[in-house]
Amino acid sequence: MKNSIIKLGLASTVLLGSAAGLVHPAEAHAATQAMTPYYQWKGYTGYSASYVLDKNFVNAVKYGNVTINGMKVDAKAVVTEADLLNSVKAEKMFEKNKTASKYVATQFDTFALKTGKGAVYFMEIPVQQNKVSMKEVTKAYGKASEVLYGSNKGQTETAYTVTAKNGVHTTFYFDNKNMLTKIQFMN
Known part of the structure; x- marks a missing residue:
């Protein structure tokens, strides 16, 4: 039981970490685009x-x-x-x-x-x-x-x-x- 909880925790961390990694670069790109002064x-x-x-x-x-x-x-x-x-x-x-x-x-x-x-x-x-x-x-x-x-x-x-x-x-x-x-x- 203890092993399966650890495996579930590791799997969740890897899954969430990689999903966040896929979203994060797009946000960083949008925030760094140059804007013409107005x-x-x-x-x-x-x-x-x-x-x-x-x-x-x-x-x-x-x-x-x-x-x-x-x-x-x-x-x-x-x-x-x-x-x-x-x-x-x-x-x-x-x-x-x-x-x-x-x-x-x-x-x-x-x-x-x-x-x-x-x-x-x-x-x-x-x-x-x-x-x-x-x-x-x-x-x-x-x-x-x-x-x-x-x-x-x-x-x-x-x-x-x-x-x-x-x-x-x-x-x-x-x-x-x-x-x-x-x-x-x-x-």
């Missing part, structure tokens, strides 16, 4: 600037994986000449009467342009004024792929662009005091 924001961006230097936002920008108010720039969207022309017309109409259309989307203070197929290829968000400097942005995001200087409504403006791994371009706009005013995402 960032989601819902609400007004113009009343805050904290997200701009948040490490999760910075990493998501580097991967072109930022969703603002349910909208995200599609890095693979094909933008036709007709899309551009229709977007320009729609944007002018939007500026007049604030009405969204097939080519213009707005949510809170986020503005986006879309292709005729509905893919977002341009998005602009305001940033709380006088909170984030160009020095802070360059430190957080690293070397720019492009820096442009210009004038907008009589004010000097600097545009600092970084290009994500998936090709989405994120441009930070700074006023004449080198303070961030808005961010644009485009494919």
Whole structure:
């Protein structure tokens, strides 16, 4: 009797041990898969600037994986000449009467342009004024792929662009005091 209990115990241990061994590697594999950094924001961006230097936002920008108010720039969207022309017309109409259309989307203070197929290829968000400097942005995001200087409504403006791994371009706009005013995402 004692021998059969020991044999039963050994058999149970071997059976349970091997069954657990079959299940365990799959769980370990799932837990170690890499995940692309992403960032989601819902609400007004113009009343805050904290997200701009948040490490999760910075990493998501580097991967072109930022969703603002349910909208995200599609890095693979094909933008036709007709899309551009229709977007320009729609944007002018939007500026007049604030009405969204097939080519213009707005949510809170986020503005986006879309292709005729509905893919977002341009998005602009305001940033709380006088909170984030160009020095802070360059430190957080690293070397720019492009820096442009210009004038907008009589004010000097600097545009600092970084290009994500998936090709989405994120441009930070700074006023004449080198303070961030808005961010644009485009494919």
